Amino acid sequence: MNIYVSERAQKWFTDEMDVQPGDYIRFYVRYGGSSPLHEAFSLGIAKEEPIDASVETIINEVIYYIESKDEWFFDGHHLFVQYNEALDEPEYEYKK
Template identity: 55%
Template sequence: MNIHISEQAVQWFENEMEAAAGDYVKFFARYGGSSPLHEGFSIGITKETPDEPVAEKVINDVHYYVEERDLWFFDGHDLHVDTDPASEELSFHYRVS
């Protein structure tokens, strides 16, 4: 699995979550909502130091990652993070690895 993050999403993380050099941003499976991959689950994000990262992307010295325990959620897909131009909020897309 790979993580892809657009420049607009990087700006979102820096502005909205105050992500700065040395920070860790985790993408995780959370109960509730829905996704194209799993009904009843959606993706969550938090700033947290990793335990067992299985995928990681470093941009501007910010570590974006997924833990081993959340790999099931992505079900063989890469994570693409962008922003929605209309809402200016994050959008998540999943493409087969």
């Protein structure tokens, strides 16, 4: 499993969450909403350091990661973080 973050999504994190080199961005499972993978569960994001990261990718010195306890959600899919211009927020694609 890998995490991919588009350049435009990276800019959103920088602009909206004041992400700087050395910061961590966590993708976590939350109850509520829905996703193509699971009804009633969706992804949340937080700017926080990992406890037990199982997957991470470093882009421009920013660490994007998923904790081990949330890995079940992805069911073997890679996470692609894009930017939705109409909603002005990140959007997620899951690909095997």
